[in-house]
Amino acid sequence: QVQLVESGGGVVQPGKSLRLSCAASGFNFSTYGMHWVRQAPGKGLEWVSVIWSDGNNEYYADSVKGRFTISRDNSKNTLYLQMNTLRAEDTAVYFCARDRRYSYAGGLDYWGQGTRVTVSS
Amino acid sequence: DIQMTQSPSSLSASVGDRVTITCRASQTIHNYLKWYQHKPGTAPKLLIYDASVLQTGVPTRFSGGGSGTDFTLTISSLQPEDFASYYCQQSFSIPLAFGPGTKVEIK
Numbered sequence: 001q002v003q004l005v006e007s008g009g010g011v012v013q014p015g016k017s018l019r020l021s022c023a024a025s026g027f028n029f030s031t032y033g034m035h036w037v038r039q040a041p042g043k044g045l046e047w048v049s050v051i052w053s054d055g056n057n058e059y060y061a062d063s064v065k066g067r068f069t070i071s072r073d074n075s076k077n078t079l080y081l082q083m084n085t086l087r088a089e090d091t092a093v094y095f096c097a098r099d100r101r102y103s104y105a106g107g108l109d110y111w112g113q114g115t116r117v118t119v120s121s
Numbered sequence: 122d123i124q125m126t127q128s129p130s131s132l133s134a135s136v137g138d139r140v141t142i143t144c145r146a147s148q149t150i151h152n153y154l155k156w157y158q159h160k161p162g163t164a165p166k167l168l169i170y171d172a173s174v175l176q177t178g179v180p181t182r183f184s185g186g187g188s189g190t191d192f193t194l195t196i197s198s199l200q201p202e203d204f205a206s207y208y209c210q211q212s213f214s215i216p217l218a219f220g221p222g223t224k225v226e227i228k
Contacts, residue, residue, distance in 0.1 A: 035217075037165075044222040045157070045165065045208050050215075059215040062122070095164065105212040107155040109176065111164035 002026040002110045004096050009115030012086055022079040022096030022112055030054075030074035033099035035108055036081050038092035038117075048094070049081065053102035064090075086119045093117075123147050123211050127220035133228040138199045142223045144192040144209035153213035156185055156194045159222075160205045168207075169194065199225070 008020040022034070036048040049070040051058045058070050069082040079096050093114040100106030124147040134140050144154065152172040159165040167176045169185035172192055182197040196203055204227055209220040 037219075044206070045159065045210075045219045047210070047217040047219060050217065061216050097165075100170065104215065104217060105153060107167050107170035107176075107210075107212065108157070108165070109167045109170075111166075113164055 002098070004098065004110055004112035006094065006096050006112045006115035009094065009117045011118045011120060013121050014087060014119055016086055017082070017084045018086060018117060020081040020083065020094055020096075020115060020117070022081075024077045024079065024098070027098070027110075029072075029077040031102060033101060033103045033106070034070075034072060034079045035097045035099060035104070036070060036079075037095045037097055037108070037111075038090075039095070039114075040089070040092040043092075046092070050099070050104040051079070052104070057103070059104065083117070086117075088119050091117060091119050122216055123150060123214060123218055125209055125211055125218050125220035127207075127209060127223050129223060130221065131224040131226060133226045134199050135228045136199055136201055138228075140196045140199055140203075140225060142194045142207055142209075142225075144187075144194070144220050146190045146192075146211055146213075149189045150211045150213035152188050153211055154185070154187070154192045155210045155212060156183075157208045157210065157219075158203075158205045159208060165208070196225075 097108035098110040154172040156169040157165045173185045
């Protein structure tokens with residue numbers, strides 16, 4: 001069965017970096033687009049980033065552009081999110097999710113349970 | 122960027138009620154509209170894609186409609202497990218965007 005397991009969350013000081021990972025199993029990882037979505041405390045879902053199945057296209061929300069980098073290793077069935085220059089407003093639960101298609105337009109049909117990131121001094 | 126709005130932001134309903142949630146896009150998104158259900162502490166669940174197509178395994182009491190800028194999610198007979206937050210999402214253009222959500226609570 002499809003499984004997505006995030007890791008790498010934790011407490012980090014403002015201005016520091018963190019890298020999240022999402023281990024995928026149960027499907028052909030290299031043929032699906034993958035997303036990161038976050039939910040700040042008491043807030044709704046916010047789309048963060050997407051990377052196409054082949055890794056050749058990536059897009060970001062304005063709120064993280066220039067600070068976050070999405071990547072994937074199809075040989076390891078793993079998705080990453082490198083988060084630099086973290087801010088208090090980046091505090092959230094971060095979910096990885098699979099797109100139904102190779103790009104970004106199909107809908108997010110499988111999600112991980114999320115990993116919590118807290119940015120605080 | 123395309124902005125998404127939802128109404129109402131919350132509602133109280135009873136088991137068996139018919140519930141309709143509305144989602145509006147700031148410009149046409151054709152049928153690139155998805156609906157998700159989210160319960161606290163769990164992974165969100167895709168209910169409907171392409172505005173009206175039911176995701177595999179989702180009960181038929183859920184239905185979606187609309188195109189262009191105005192969309193609806195209807196639950197024909199609310200069940201205890203349906204009390205959750207519901208989000209629409211546009212996937213017509215980058216940046217993708219979720220609506221602010223609608224919380225469905227027990228009356």
